[in-house]
Amino acid sequence: MWYNNSAGPFLLTGFLGSEAVHYRISMSFFVIYFxxxxxxxTLLVLIWxxxxxxEPMYYFPAMLADTDLGMTFTTMPTVLGVLLLDQREIAHAACFTQSFIHSLAIVESGILLVLAYDCFIAIRTPLxxxxxxxxxRVMNIGLGVLMRGFMSILPIILSLYCYPYCGSRVLLHTFCLHRDVIKLACADITFNHIYPIIQTSLTVFLDALIIIFSYILILKTVMGIASGQEEAKxxxxxxxxxxxxxVFHIxxxxxxxxxxxxxxxxxxxPITMSYVHFLFPPFVNPIIYSIKTKQIQRSIVRLFSGQSRA
Incomplete structure (x- = not known):
């Protein structure tokens, strides 16, 4: 085991017990990262x-792509550093700042909520x-979603700076998550157990309920359309x-x-599930929009065939 005093860095173990295959695992992560x-x-270049x-219906996917890139940049350099280069030490400030990945998850939830609002407006009042x-208004909505994400997570990030860390310095992971870091604090951490539950309930799960309700209204509107072809469209x-x-909420x-x-x-x-949560949505979201959005498909063809832009 590694131990350090309160001023020392944290130490990331990577996949404990699988150190011999860290290099092979890092290759898989590198492919996912790339x-x-x-x-x-590519999605951002197309929209730009x-x-x-x-148009607003494409600005929101661009915000989603920005958030996905932020989540990836926050963690993957550290993950690859641990697995590929055996760089296991991480300073307090860097570790605590990395916990802001939770705020980006809240930002992503907010953008998905805004996209539901976009669909609602497009179908209920297209004119x-x-x-x-x-x-x-799109810019103000984007800023509001961003501020909500960062301000809601700020209290628990600031609390990490206040606690003493006097025991083990080891984090059984390849990057810093609030849940793992707080276990090493030598103090009363009741706030850090209760606040995330309340915060998640008032953001991610409340967003999910509003999205479900918005789609009930959307389906009600669509069912009132006479033509089956128009319903499908x-x-x-x-x-x-x-x-x-x-993908996100599952x-x-x-x-x-x-x-x-x-x-x-x-x-x-739980380690594997955390990777699925933070990496799978950023991996599949651009694929979904490329397959399901005809205008983006045409833009991809123009980009890679060298045709002039519309």
């Missing part, structure tokens, strides 16, 4: 360069869509968003279930 950078980066995509979702507008919502529920009820499960189970 795929996330390429997929989300193609003027036909300069007023452009007057409701103006560029300035209207629902197809929101297919990519529904797919991203399912991983959130899986991670929450493991943390609450999986205390007897092997340690590798």
């Amino acid at each position: 795929s996330i950078l390429f997929g989300n980066g 360069n193609d003027h036909s995509l300069h 007023r869509y452009n007057s409701i979702l103006t560029n300035s 209207s629902l197809n507008t929101c297919v990519s968003h529904i797919s991203c919502v399912l 991983t959130v529920m899986g991670l929450s279930f493991i943390h609450r009820f999986g205390k007897l499960a092997p340690h590798v189970v």
Whole structure:
């Protein structure tokens, strides 16, 4: 075991007991890292360069891609450093700052909520869509979602700086998560147990309930359309968003279930689930939008075939 005094760095173990295959595991993570950078980066380039995509319905996926890249940049350099280069030490400030990945998860939840609102406006009041979702309003919504994510997580991040760490300095992971760091504090950490539950309930789970309610209203509107072809066309507008919502919230529920009820499960189970939660949505979101959005498909063809932009 590694031990250190309160001023020393934390030490990341990586996959404990599997150190001999860290290099092979790092290759898989590198492929995932590159795929996330390429997929989300390409989506951002498309939306930036193609003027036909300069509309609110594409600005929100761009915000989602930015958030996914932020989640990846926050963790993957450290993960690869531990697995590939055996760089296990991480300073207090860097470790605590890395816990802001939780705020990016809340930002992503907020963007998915805003995308539900976008679908709701597009289907319920299509003639007023452009007057409701103006560029300035989209910008204000984006800033509001960003501020909510960072301000809601700030109290528990600041609390990490206040606690003494006088025992083991070892984190059984390849990057810093609040749940792992707080276990090493030599103080009363009741606040850090209760606040995340309240915060998650008032953000991620409340967002999920509002999204479900919004889709009930959307389905009610679509069912009132006479033509079956028009019904399918209207629902197809929101297919990519529904797919991203399912990917995100299924991983959130899986991670929450493991943390609450999986205390007897092997340690590798919550670690693996945390990777699924933080890496799977950023990996599949650009794929979903590329497959399900025809305008983005056409833009991809123009980009890689060298055709002029619309």
